[in-house]
Amino acid sequence: MKLYNYILSPSCYKVRLMAALIGVRLELRPVDFHPGGEHRGPELMALNPAGSIPILEDGDLVLTESSAILVYLAAKAAPEWLGSGKAEEAARVQQWLSFSGRLTASLGGARLHEMLLRPGDIGAFQAQGIAALRELEAGLFEQGLRGQRFLAADRPTVADIACFPYVALAPDGGVSLDPYPAIRLWSRAIRALDGFIEMPGIHRLHELKPEPHIEPGEA
Amino acid sequence: MTQDAMIDEWYPVGLVSQLDSFGRKTALMGEPIDVASDADGNARVTANGRTLPVCVRYGHVWSSLGQPQKELFAIPEADQPGRRFVDVGVVRVRCSPLRAVENFLDIAHFPFVHTDILGSEPHTEVQNYKVEIREDADEVWATQVKFYQPQAARSASGGITTEYMYRVPAPTCSVLYKTCPPRPGEWDVITLFVQPLAEDLCDVWPWMALFDDESSMTDLIHFQQTIFLQDRSILENQIPRLLPLDPGMEIPTRADLTSVAYRRWLKRHGYTYGAQLVAQ
Known part of the structure; x- marks a missing residue:
């Protein structure tokens, strides 16, 4: 399976994360999204007329929507x-x-605007982002009342992986996650999953690594 | 705040490879500027109709709001045959331009921020190194910096102890010389060119001159973007936003010698755009 990948794209990271969590090997084909704009070049436009990444190729199958790619990996x-x-x-x-x-x-x-100087109405991006975060916070809180830690069940599903990256990277676009305790607990639960991988801006849980071994008398 | 002595310095304002006649609207120290190519294809930078000094070097267009007294600093390696020159591309960071440089000079954060790439636990010790302000060149230099790195460069396979030299030739620019895994005896050159947009906002233009015949250009760009984007979220959360030049709440350790020299050098020259002068 070949993934057209950009290391800083949260949508590409969804696919890499899903694959890591379920032990699927991906062949990564790096795309010079920034500064090269390769995703809008002839080779990739022929593969995906929408001009977006990720793109997943598996034999004759070409998928260009990240949710579809997550479902495909999980189903397989x-x-x-x-x-x-x-x-x-x-x-x-x-x-x-x-x-x-x-x-x-x-x-x-908001993130593309604030980080890579892409055009757009930053006020509208951030306002809509905050509205979405509030909805997610309420959804996760209600899941908690049902005794479930994740978005759709008491175990993670493709839905969690689809939502996690853009939420975790909200501060990159100038949107704080401080007001959302349920989101922060959920984010921690995802980062604690076996096989979790990070991307720039989403750090691993250092405190969950094994305790350093200290020889007696060394401290 | 005043624009001070920094007004006569050169700053990066765009990639040469992305120059076009439509122009790029950006800013320099609070002043809106326009970066475009003229009818002959030469870079032209204007501020409110006024034409600013221009210099084209190291893949970037450089300009200044004042009258630069010196040529742009030299990087001899930029003319060395066999190197690959990498335009990493702009990244905006909501931090002081001086903080962006200071973070670049720090090694102690490698195991915690660039985990398993530029550092790893438990290899967290910063060994002694040498720092000086070179009076002849008027530059800050740190030499004999050594650090254990799991993946020091795109071209490295496996962990190595990497040697570094850091150089600050201009208040918002730093040049890093680093062990070159495929060519012992040569140094890879990795730079951080920072465009000050405001005192607490900057566009960062990393650029590299490497010996690496194996990796694709995209891989080289992605390696450096990965590193820098790991720093970005840290930089945006540093308090205070401006870089303190006077001792105050911060307690530097031995590992921070380069930062201490950089701050002292800034203060000596009155380079204070993006600095906090009164201890809080």
């Missing part, structure tokens, strides 16, 4: 990440997968 290697299939849970997974598009448009737009 770890179907439990698609949810149990019960009506309410299946609907919640779909609800948050669609919702993740709003995070990309708002928090993702």
